Amino acid sequence: VYVGSSEAYGASFQSAAGRPVTESEPLRPTTVYGATKAAADLMIGQMAYDGLRAVRCRPFNHTxxxxxxxxxxxxxxxxxxxxxxxxxxxxxxxxxxxxxxxxLDVRDVVRAYARLAMVDVDAEPDCVFNIASGQPRKIRDILDMLIARSGIDIEVRTDPERLRLNDTPFACGDASKARDRLNWRPLVPFEQTIADVFGYWRRMCGAR
Structure with missing residues (x-):
């Protein structure tokens, strides 16, 4: 099982014009990280045609x-x-x-990895799956969810050093292949994910 990344799609998110990308979308990475993931993805895909028993996945953001x-x-x-x-x-x-x-919630992603380990790769040499929710979320909305949980009036300031030159405006994946072939779909509500992440950091910071 090769764990790649949705970042391998890179510029293909822009040409997709706001629709979730499928596994057939070309790999056009715009970051060094995405390029390394895309290179390994393509190499393993080629080796599969030479007989390597391999399955590749491209997980989207998870936490x-x-x-x-x-x-x-x-x-x-x-x-x-x-x-x-x-x-x-x-x-x-x-x-x-x-x-x-x-x-996605990392617990859902790990379930996908476990199912990928058992898929019949002999049936399809070019075996690759998106692991995605299919539901894009604005980063602002995620921050608002966390602030709402604090119960405090918090000011939000933009830090120029945190801005990325090659930031992709929109990235979303079509995981219908994983649903059909692996019988996999996300189960953990995103609200629960946010609650668990915030709860973890409250404990780490000693907040009551």
């Missing part, structure tokens, strides 16, 4: 309690939790909040 605050959802959750704990002033520093991403 959950315990994730590093290097990622957007826990980064917001940590800042809000520190404010609730009285460790920071009621100000959150952010990048571009208008981009839209397809978010």
């Amino acid at each position: 959950g309690p315990g994730q590093s605050d290097a990622y957007v959802v826990p980064a917001f959750a940590r800042q809000v939790a520190e404010i609730v704990a009285g460790k920071s002033e009621p100000v959150i520093h952010v990048g571009n909040l208008e981009v839209e991403r397809d978010f």
Whole structure:
């Protein structure tokens, strides 16, 4: 099982014009991370035609309690939790909040990986699956959900250093192939994911 990334699609999200991308979309990475994932994805795909028993997946954004605050959802959750704990002033520093991403709970993604390990790869050498919710969410809406949980009036400030030059405005995946072939679909409500991530950081920050 090769775990790739939706970032391998890169510029294809823009040419998709707001629709969820399928596995047949070309890989056109715009970041170094996406390029490394795309390169390995293509190499393993080629090796599958030479007989390698391989299945590839392209998971979209996912999060959950315990994730590093290097990622957007826990980064917001940590800042809000520190404010609730009285460790920071009621100000959150952010990048571009208008981009839209397809978010999943990590527990749903891990279920997909387990099912991928058991799929019949002999039936299809070019075996690749999107792991996605199919529901784009604005980063601003996610931040608003976390702030609402704090019960505090928090100021949001844009930090120029957090803005990315190659930020993709919209990224969403079509996971109908995973639903049909793997009988997989997301089960954890996103509201529960946010509650669990925030709860984790409240405990880490000593907030009551």
